[in-house]
Amino acid sequence: MALDPAVDLLPALLDSPFREGYVSSIVYVSLYVSVIAVSLSTLVSVPVAIVMGFVDFRGKQFVKSVINTGMGFPSVVVGLLVLFAVSNQGPLGSLELIFTKEAMIMSQFVLATPPITAISLAAVTGVEGNVRDAARVLGGTRLDVALVVIKEARYGIATAVLAGFGRAISEVGSVLIVGGNITSSDGISKTRTLTTAVQLEARQGRYETAMVLGAVLVAIVLLVNAVVVRLGDTGGMGR
């Protein structure tokens, strides 16, 4: 069942003017960059969201509004900021990260962290007070209560991660600026992602091939969504 769309796409890919290995290499780069960026974002965002959900502190509302603003932060601006950071003249210039996947991971990390934090925070605060109270009454430590809340909020957190992934893998502005949209001359992607490849095809008026690559991108996002939702389900039952 799940294979059908892929089978439909296959002839289009084989007929395409792309060289062997081109499409799979840009799919690999897209996934490599986005998955690492979103994993790092999740490692930062979820603890932040949990702490913010449990602890009251001065300026919390301000921090929240900063995070919410970050959700709408334009990706090209993030790209420019990361470019300034990793450029030869910038503070990280000596690491020679310009036009590498690592620079792309940095910009996608910046892009994905606000939505993951904000949606996780909404999920954590959305766990009803009586669930927390029950956990506490049953003798749970703060850690136990936190674990119960995470378990209750897992769908929301999964949604947050998916939103972050969606933002990361579908954005084109920053990865174009910091990555440079490079393939080697044998057609294997170095820093070309599906989005920048679509942009390149569209720039040259090859709308059909651009559509094919766009369809591959949509298929990947669908697949990742399905996998994450599935994991969320079995993970919940397993416990």
Next chain:
Amino acid sequence: MSIQRRRFVAAVGAGALAGAAGCLGGTPVSVGSSSSAGAGDADASDDGPGVAGETLTLTTTTSTYDTGLLDAIHPDFEEMYGVSVDAVAQGTGAALETARNGDCDVVMVHARGLEDEFMRNGYGVNRRDLMFNDFVIVGPTDDPAGIEGMGSATEALTAIADAEAAFVSRGDNSGTHTKERNLWEAAGTDPGGDWYQEIGGGMGEALNNANQQGAYTLSDRGTFISQRSEIGLTVLVQGPIEDGPEVLANPYGVMAVNPGVHDDANYDLAMAYIGWVTSPGVQEMISEYESDGEQLFFPEAVSENPDFQQYVPDGWNGGE
């Protein structure tokens, strides 16, 4: 406890190493060649020259990249030196800015005025004339401003402005955009109004945009040829290749980033690249490169006659 911590540190260190190795991605060649170079000279010569495994970063224009020229010729260089070339397609302005920041090693662009400024500011050295093609003014076949066959680009632009016929400008500080602005200036017209649209995009985008709304635009011939089967625009004013006005000439130059300004620029390899791309063999490859059955670029690096002007900014007289 401390032993555990040490183990943890070791594990993290190993992980970081593995991560770093993974990050380096396509450069296992350099690891192999440097270790074998340490083992003995015989091995090293088997692995090719000492630069093997290095990466040359070239910033260039969308016209050289989108026509497929670079992908066609670069494998020869990569094989010769055992290196890889990262070609980043930007506009001429952006390509030079990237070089100013020291983020690339060599630039291949087509706006002599901007190149001269780049050299005068000390960022670029060892400029060579590389190749040329020409610009053409393209537009819809019904030609609302009636410019078809005009022998003067400035007259054609004046006619477009008078008719207020839609004109798409790159608006991206690229070589083509620079040429276009110079032409408007020469025509004595300051384009503005609804009919004049700066799209801020590459040549292909500009051609698409002009195609969709039946507008005129200035294009390099190479990009137009490689895209003309997809669009309904036609050449209305020819460039010098087809006996059009000389003002539409489109020469490309190649320059190394000055290692005196950016000492981490890969100057050796940049000069190897410039030597290679201006060599008779590669110049031949450039002239043989075709798209849609037509030659796109005309090499001009190999010449019996000295052309000192190619090395220095325009108007340089040695007394500065």
